[in-house]
Each structure stands twice: as structure tokens, then as C-alpha cells.
Amino acid sequence: MKFALLAASLALSACATIQREPFGEAQQAEASIPGVPQARFWADAPGAARLMAPAFAAANGERSMLALSGGSDNGAYGAGLLSGWTKSGTRPEFAIVTGVSTGALIAPFAFLGSDQDATLEQLFTTISAKVIYKNRFPLVIPFSTSAASTKPLARKIAEVMTDALVDRIGREHARGRPLFVGTANLDAQRMVIWNMGAIAASAAPGRYALFRQVLLASSAIPAFFPPVMIKAAAGGRTISEMHVDGGTTAQILTLPDAAIVADRVPTAARPLHIYMIVNNKLNGEFHLVKPRTVPIAAQAITLNLRRSMASTVNLSYLYAKEHGVDFNLSFIDKTYPSADHNLFDTTFMRGLFAYGLKLGETGTFWSKTPPAQDE
DSSP: OHHHHHHHHHHHHTTTOOOOOOOOHHHHHHOBOTTOTTSEEETTOTTHHHHHOOOOOOTTSOEEEEEEOOOGGGHHHHHHHHHHHHHHTOOOOOSEEEEETHHHHHHHHHHHOGGGHHHHHHHHHSOOHHHHOEEOOTTTGGGSSOSEEOHHHHHHHHHHSOHHHHHHHHHHHHTTOOEEEEEEETTTTEEEEEEHHHHHHSOOTTHHHHHHHHHHHHTOOTTTSOOEEEEEEETTEEEEEEEEEGGGTOSSOOOOHHHHHTTOOOOSSSOEEEEEEEEEEOSOOOOOOOSSHHHHHHHHHHHHHHHHHHHHHHHHHHHHHHHTOEEEEEEEOTTSOOOOOOTTOHHHHHHHHHHHHHHHHHTOOOBSSOOOTTO
């Protein structure tokens, strides 16, 4: 009986493993996406600022930039906030939108505008864990790439991110409005910024599939969700790159300093607004930790991610203040109840969506400065 179970688990593990030919650093450095030469670039590349600078401005000369953070099911906050912002009548057309992890799933809909609010509400108030992932058979996990499969999420992305919506994003890209999503390339150990508009606007036959692949990759939590293998061309051969959650390298994707100001310094007549939506808590929050391995490790990881996020937000604020940029920050306040819940619990997400929606409607969700830890 034990032998049969072991044999079955090994057979099942073959379905959850990834086969790929080895390649080196030199091939990775020259790798590109066939048919879409401007599809992506390294976040730390010297030319990143030039590649990210938006050309679009509203009729009155204003530019508004939106950055959406990671946060898993806390993305319900950002989705609700955007819907409430629409209802308040003050939501602008963004010159540029960036997203990481759950923020990457929100970003295309936020980019397209308020007519996509209903889709965001549906995504974050009606789905459950079974629509996102499926746990693997326990005996398979040690031989697999992850603890769960994200085939359900891939199907949901394909359902809501239609070819028609991708084409719309391509047309907006042609207007000078870029949409960027971040992933982490595990082999290179670097963050990759994907120019989603360039992908959408290309004539590459696989552009729709690639667009959805990147969204799936940006939310692929390492070890829990499987990495997404993206094919690239290098040295006359095809290589298979391993991409995971962009939050592995950065929880929010902000523009390089030079891209924010570029050659259009903000003035009273041509103001520049930066909006950062953090799908998480930033200010200090007391939480008594159980003296057990898993709770201690989980709290340590949470602390590390929160400190990294806070540092990025603080640097963005200081830069904005120095250069006359209008800084706006929204995050889940520490007073919001932190009841224990299962990942992607529908009831939890509905409550968080309603919280964000109410704040958006009342217009009380923007802070002009990052929070102090004792606030």
C-alpha cells in the first residue's frame, strides 16, 4: 500500500515539474521577446528612466501617475478605493499606471478607466480561494515547483482580460500612456519591468497570451504558487525564463527620479500628481505573536515587507517634496480589524472592498505624508 502511494505521488509529481534546457548569464543578457523588442527591461538598468517617462498629459497640462502595490487578497482595498474614487467624481485619467503582484492584476483595469470598476468589484468580492489556486496532493509537493497550482487563476485572467481589452490598452499606449507591471526573474535575481502597452500594441501573434502570462507571473507567490515560464529568444535559440511575484523584489513600482520629472518640470500651470495605493498597512500595528515556528516566521516576513514598502514610500515622498510634485498616499489604516482569515476569503475581501469604497466616496483616503510609526 505504501509503495503504491509513493509510486502514485511520483507519477503525479511529473505533472507539476518544469523541464527546461540550461542557459547562461550571457544568453540571459541578450534575451528578448520575439516580435516585441520593447516588451521589457531591467528595473535597475541605466536607461529605465528614459523608457518609463510618460508622454501623455491632460488637456490642462496635468499629469497623474498611479502606483498599485502588492498585498494578495488585500487588493480588495485598492479595487474598492478606485470604485469609490470614481463615485467621488475626482478620479483623473492617468498618464501612467504601474502594478506589482495583486496590484498588477488591478493595474490594467485601473488604466482603462472607470468603465472597468464593475470588473474589479466582481474580481474582489465574488471570488474565493478555489478560483485562485488548487492545493496539490501533499505527497507531490516535495517533488513539485509549488504547494498549489494556479490553473484556476490563469483561467480567470483569460476570462476577464479579453483580447478586446488588450487591444484597448494597445491603443492607449499609442496615445503616450504607458502601463507597467513588475515581475522577478529568479535566474537573474533582478526585477523586470514589462511594458504592457507595447506588448498589447505589437503585431506579435502571441501578444494576448504573453500579456496574460505576465499578469499571472507578477502574482506568482514563490513556493506557494508555481513560477511562470516565459519564452525568450537568445543566441538563435529559445530559452525559458522563470518569473515570479514582482513583490519578491519590490512591493510597489515607482518611477525612477529622472522619469518623474523628465524634461517637464512641474509648475502651477502644469502640475504633476503621484498617487500611491498601498494594499496593506503601513503604520505601526501591535500583534502578539504566538511562540511557534510558523507564526514567528510569518511575522518576521511581514515586518520585512512592510519596512521595505515604508522605505520606498518615504523616498518617493521626499523626492516629490523636493521637486514640487503633488504626493498622495492611501493605505489600510491600522485601525481596520485584522481578524484571522483564510487566504482569499470572500467575506474578508467584501468587507475590505466596502471599506475602500466608502473612503473613496467620501474623499478622505489621501494622505499628503507617509505615516509616523506611532500614529
